Amino acid sequence: MRSGGKGTLRKRVLWVMGLVALALVVAACAPHASQDTLKPQGPYAREIKSLFIPVLWVAAAVFLIVEGGIVWIIVKYRHRKGRDRMPAQTHGNTRLEIGWTIAPALVLAVVMVPTVATIWDLASKPPSNAINVTVTGRQWWWKFEYTDPDMKTAAGGQIVTANEMVIPTGRTVYLTVTADSDPGAHTTDGLPGFAVIHSFWVPELAGKQDAIPTRENHILMQADHPGIYHGQCAEFCGLSHGIMRVQVRAVTPQEFDAWVANQKLDALTPQPGTLAATGMQDFTGGQCIVCHAIAGIPNATADAGPNLTHFASRGCFAGCLLDNQNADDIRRWLEDPAAVKPGAKMPNYHLSPEQIDALVAYLMSLK
Amino acid sequence: MSSVSVPAEERPGLLRRPTAVTGLWSWFTTVDHKKIGILYGLTAFVFFLVGGLEALLIRSQLAQPNGKLLTAAQYDQVFTMHGLTMVFLFVMPMSAAFLNYMIPLMIGARDVAFPRLNAFSYWLFLFGGLFLYSSFFLGGAPNGGWFGYAPNSTTDPSPGMTFYALGLLLAGIASTAGAINLGVTVLNMRAPGMSFFRVPVFVWMGLVVQMLLAFSLPIITVALIELLFDRRFGTHFFDPAVGGDPLLWQHLFWLFGHPEVYILILPAFGIFSEVLPVFSRKPLFGYQFVVFSGISIGFIGFGVWAHHMFAVGLGPVANTAFGISTAIIAVPTGVKIFNWMATMHGGDLRFTTAMLFSVGGVMNFVIGGLSGVTHAIVPADYQQTDTYYIVAHFHYVLFGGAVLGIFSGLFYWWPKVFGRMLGEKLGKVQFWLMVIGLNLTFGPMHILGLQGMIRRTYTYPASLGLTFWNQVATVGSFTIAAGVLVFVVNAVSSLRGPKDAPADPWDGRTLEWMTSSPPPVHNFDEIPTVHALDEFWHRKYTEDKSGRPVPVQAGASEQPHPGGGGHEIHLPGPSYWPLVGALGLQLVGYGIIYGWWLAFVGAALLLVGVFGWALEPSAE
Amino acid sequence: MAQAAVEHHGGGSEHATSTGLPSTKLAMWLFLASDCLFFGALITSYVLYRGASVQGPFPRDVFDIPYTSVSSFVLLGSSLTMVLAVAAAQRRDLGRMRIWLLATAMLGMTFVGGQVYEFTRFYNEGLSLSKNLFGSTFFVLTGFHGAHVAIGILMLLSLVSFSYADKLPEDAGFPVEMIGLYWHFVDIVWIVIFTVVYLIPTGNPGK
Incomplete structure (x- = not known):
């Protein structure tokens, strides 16, 4: 005993x-x-x-x-052995x-x-100089739309980016977090895109809020110093939930102004005869244009996939699993998206190696 | 029990009641609460092993960054089924096993109020569990988490979440029937003299749990029906595209889900409250406080559901209100811990395995309780919710509290149920393996969560610096598994040994120790008349002038007289209709997935079961 | 609960119970209390989505209040016949008991028949389970109520046939009373549903 x-x-x-x-x-x-x-x-x-x-x-x-x-x-x-003590029967006090x-x-x-x-x-209102960004959770990447009036682009819309959000240091960013509500809105052939709940979380900058179809939640966010801050979707949202990552790049106010100025421009058009120009033709003539927008290209306005206007200015893509500056990463993605991101909504178009080379060159030219 | 007055020879053969009370077939037709309790326990334990294997798969996948053991699709099924199994197919039915077996014995009754309904509950639970697991072979297991958040759960193309909805509906019907049955048993079948404040705390906690079940299960039933209809019949309850609100699911789910947490833990609290006094040789300190705190946990448990939803944007008013209610529910929980401490204080503590598991359960539950209080700090929850910090928290509650409580109960009541003791040496080895294992597994998860590791992730990159603690957790999980293995060895060798357990091996305090081990089919030769709380103790001991108990002289009181008598006692006969009815309901479940004809066959079988049940003669 | 109602009336009359109430009656009350929350959650879903449908038909497009009032009145009337059946059974007047039980079942069937007709008409007017939120919430709520009535009818008819087969217990009043409890509960739930769904005007049905 x-x-x-x-x-x-x-x-x-x-x-x-x-x-x-x-x-x-x-x-x-x-x-x-x-x-x-x-x-x-x-x-x-x-x-x-x-x-x-x-x-x-x-x-x-x-x-x-x-x-x-x-x-x-x-x-x-x-x-204790050898001591058969019967304790007092206290019932309570x-x-x-x-x-x-x-x-x-x-x-x-x-x-x-x-x-x-x-x-x-x-839960209070942001300071008046806050930057407003609408964050939309998609399966499985984040879309960022800078909604302030001074964030209008040359093409007429707002600045839109994906996966990586750029913010200035020392200034509050007021996020409106939501998710798509129409399951059919972002569907590519044979691969339904579902409207599900996500949760936007960059732990070092702010607590998380869920991104819910039909609802808008808010996050106050601010970074002290320039740097890359990592985060990821925190609400279970299907197959690639575990790798739906995101990053926030905080830059000095001056760098931010320069970034904004560049984002407002239409996409660069490659020199004719270059590999990138071939890639641009593949983009407009192939399946890419069905889902992706590139400002400056007629008819390239679809919203199903990430806006690619300034693709090469970003630090990560494909749910922040891959590096925009790395040609091999882009190649891997184009070869078979679902191999990188299980259940990826972008189909495998079985592009030829030549097409992939051209598209990689074009994408990397989109500064 | 039912009084049909037709003479036996006139009855059609189909309606003749089965008579065998021993042998394999008797287990299929039994309505004896003790046999049903054993069936519940055995089934739940098998599901525990399966759920444990799933846990090992999870931990193996996460032992390294970028784990490749499971694909994302497989991992989602495994973590979902791990949660469903442990909650619905292990802890709940294991509690049902204890309550089934022990309530009638502890309140001095011959059986539960509705023995055949009891059998029906068991069979439906079993068929519901098998139904859920059959999905692995029928297109994919549930993969949307045990919480099944819509619209992910309504739109996922694999059939898993349809199995989820139907499987939980079946288990829910079983639990509702069981809750009504056991609730009525406690309310109505107490031995003469057993007023509500002479009812053992374990039975009290059981009663609170049955009330929680009766009033929370209908809510999840509606949620599951709406989920099922969205998936199967094209309704739009959770469809945001046409105005549906995804949060409706969350409110309904957690309105059930939080009381469910107390459904899981209160039986363990009851076990602690039985085991600690017996092995301290003192009565429970503040019996009424413990009972009332249990009741108030039951009530407040319905008012804290939105603390699972602090990050969904309910607004500061709701978040404040639910933050405060969450803090409030910590109070009655804390009271119990202090009462248990005071029970041991001044006692003569004998550290049997049962006692070790209870003390260990209390100590580990404290950790889960404290991390639970930090969830009431709403802004901190914005960081912690959906991370491993939460996983750590509820595993300290459910493993540290509920599972250790269950093993305490197993070691405590095993001799009563099987007439054999479990090995103490192996028991202690198991205890230390499990306690060390659980702290190795779940302790580091606090750190992982604070470091930003999200829940339900099938992988993590090396760059996040999560590898070391994940490896520790994986080592811990296999340590727990070793502990479980030791228990299996212990149980098997005990069951092979001679039936030599005395009626009262622990110097118990409550009525179940008055009868033989195992008890006769009629439980008590003579229903005891109860004069006090801890009735059996008071029959064995009287107090001297200083308040210390002294044994009652032999012959001066009623002593247990095991076995022998009871020939005139009329007990309900076995019946196969509960099994038939439960099988029918399971077929209805498959029919809703595979075609109406099968559902009709199931419904017909259910009707056959019901009418056979209503019309079968009482036992001869 | 059909099972619970029919079996074990004995808990009450054969042994003294701790509360003095027959166990079956206690169980029935517990079940009905539990069922209250079931309908409570369904009604809540309906109320939450009141006026939230993005396309018609809307309630005011399909509801025929006078028609449903009549069928509601029929169901309410069945509570009266149920009371008479219980009284007859307790007097051991099996003949009258059968008559009133059958009358109750007939009224219940009239109600369910009316519901089937109503559902069909709504469906023909374009309202289906999947048409909009109104269709989803309305059909599921009233459908599950109708299923409760149908189960009640089955139990009533079973009682009648058991009584012909001489399979009712000595105190026939007890099972009849239990099924009566269930029946009255289902009627009361309908009063709530009728009021909430049909009578209280929807906020903005045309939105």
Whole structure:
């Protein structure tokens, strides 16, 4: 009967506490993680962390008190051989019990005060100089539309990009997060595109909000410093949910203005006779134009796939699995999209190697 | 039980009741709550092994970045079926097994209120589970998560989510019938003198669970019907293209789903509340507090569902309200933990395996409870929801709390059920393997979640720096599996051993220890009259002047007199109609997928079952 | 629940129960309470999508309030005959009991028949399950209610045939009372559905 002896017990306690301590330490300074919620890189993410950390300490204190208490009790009152002690039959103590009902209630009440304040703070309206971006979740990539009046393009629409969102540092970005509601709107032959729920999440810059068909949610986002911030869709959305990644590129205000100026332009037209020019012909004459828009090309206005106008100015594509600056990545994608991204809505058109070379050259010219 | 007055020789042969009470066939026709309890337990355990294998597949896939063991499509099926199996086919029916077997014994009844309905519940649960698993061979298993969020679940082209809707409907009907049956049993079949405040806490928690089931299952039933109709008959309940609201599913699902969490954990709380007093040799500290906290958890449990939906954009008002209600429900839960501590305080703690599992269960549940409180910190939840932090949280609750509670119950009641003890040495090996394994598996998941690892992902890139803790978690999962294996060995060798367990091996406090191990088919030769909470303890011990118990002198009180008597007791006879009816309902399920003719065959079989049931004579 | 209602009336009359209520009656009440939430969730779905359909037919295009009022009145009337059947059964007046049970079943069948006619007419006017949200929510809600009535009719007719086959228990009033409880519940639910679906005008049916 005597099993929970001192040795094993201590080991267990040390073990549990060690793990928790280790957890805290490692979580605080994990080496390579670039989606770390505990390494906020902007004021809105920082606000959440500075709410969470004190609560974590409160929880740790409660943990130590309760688990420590249990350990103390099981060590002190364990059955000892040769001592047949019949304990007093205590049935309860109302005053004590009311006490330990009220105590946690008080702790929780204290914790809830800053919580409620932060809920309302994060739900407040953005500052007047905020940049407005509508984020739309698709299976399985993100579309970004800069909706402010000064974000109109030469072609007449708004600046639209995909997979990588560019923002200036030090300025609030007000995201309107949504998803398509019409399942038929983005269908290519034989491959239905479904309207499903996604969740937009870039942990180092802000908390997540779900992207729901017919609904609009908002996220306040800001980055302190230039850099690439990684994120991904957090709500299960089908086959490629696990690899529906996204990145936010924060740049200085000057660089942002330059980026905006470039995004407003129509796509570059390749010099006649180059490989890229052949690629452009393949684009307009083939299946690409059915789904993809390129500003400046007549009839290339479809919205089913990502807008490719400034494809080569972006850092990633295909749900941020691949690199726009890497010809091999683009080639891989064109050869068989579903091999990169299971269930990809872009069909495999069985392009010839020559067509692929031409398209790669053309896409890489779309600065 | 039913009083049909037709003499036996006039009855048509079809309606003659089966009579065998031993042998293989008797298990198909039994209406004995004890046999049904064993069937529930065995079936649930098999599903536990299957769900565990799925967990190992998940952990193997995630042991390395860019895992290639499973494709995305396979992984989605495996994680969905892991969740469905563990929730609906293991923890719920395993609780049903304990409640089925123990409630009548603990309240001094001969059976449940409706023995044949009890059999029907079991068979329908079994057929519902088999129905779900048959989908693996019929075009693909459910792949939209146990939460089945629309519109992903309504539009996915594989048949999996249709099986999901129908399979859960079947299991839901089984659970509703079971809830009404067990609820009425507790309300109506208590032994003379057993007032509500003399009912053991395990039975109380069982009653709360049955009420939660009775009032939450109809809500998921409607959600599943709407999902089924969207998939099968072209309705638009969750179709945003024509004005449907995808959030309707989430509200209906979590209105069921959160009470469901308490459905899963309260039976374990009941087990802790039985085991801790027995092995502390003290009564439960603050019995009424524990009971009332259980009841209030049941009520508040219906008011916290939207804390699963903080990131869907309900607005700051709703998020504030549900944040606060979530914090509030932590209070009655905390009360229980303090009561359990006070129960052990000053006791004479004997660390049997059952006790170890209960103490370990409480200690690990505390971790899950504390991380649960952090979900009430709504803005923090914007970061943590849909990450492994949540996976860590609910596994500490459901594995640390519910599963350890279940194993505590298994070691505690095994001798009562099978008349044989489980090995204590192997039990302790299993305990340490499982506790170490669960902390290795689920502890690191807190870190992974905070580091940004999303849930339901079949892969992750090396660049995120998630590899090390994922590997630790995978090692942990195989450690748990080793623990489960040790239990299987223990169980098999126990069942092969001699039937030598005494009626009261633990110096128990409640009525089930008064009868023999295993109990006779009629449970008690004579229904005990109850004079106090912990009735059996009070028959064995009286208190001296200082309040310390001293054994009652032999002959001065009623002692257990196992076996022997009970020849005159009238028990309901076996019946095969529950099995027929349940089979009919399962065929209706297949019929809705494969064609109306099959559904009609199923419906006809169901009707045959119902009328056979209504018309069969009472036992001779 | 058909099973629950027909079996084990004995829980009440043979043994004393802890609450003093027969177990079957307690079970029936629990089942009906549970069923309340079932209809509650269905009605909620209907109300939530009131006026949300993007294309017709809309409720005001198809509803024939006088017609449905009559069939509702028929169903309400069946509650009266059900009460009379229970009273007769408790008096052990099996003849009258059969008459009133059959009358109740007939009224129920009239209601269901009316519903079938109504569904057919709506369908011919272009409203189907898949036409719009109104069609989805309306047919599923009223359809499941109709199924409840149909099951009730089946139980009533079973009672009648059991009584001819002399298969009713000694206190025939008990099973009749249990099925009566179910029947009244289904009637009350219809009053709620009729009020919410037919009588309360839809917000903006033409939207």
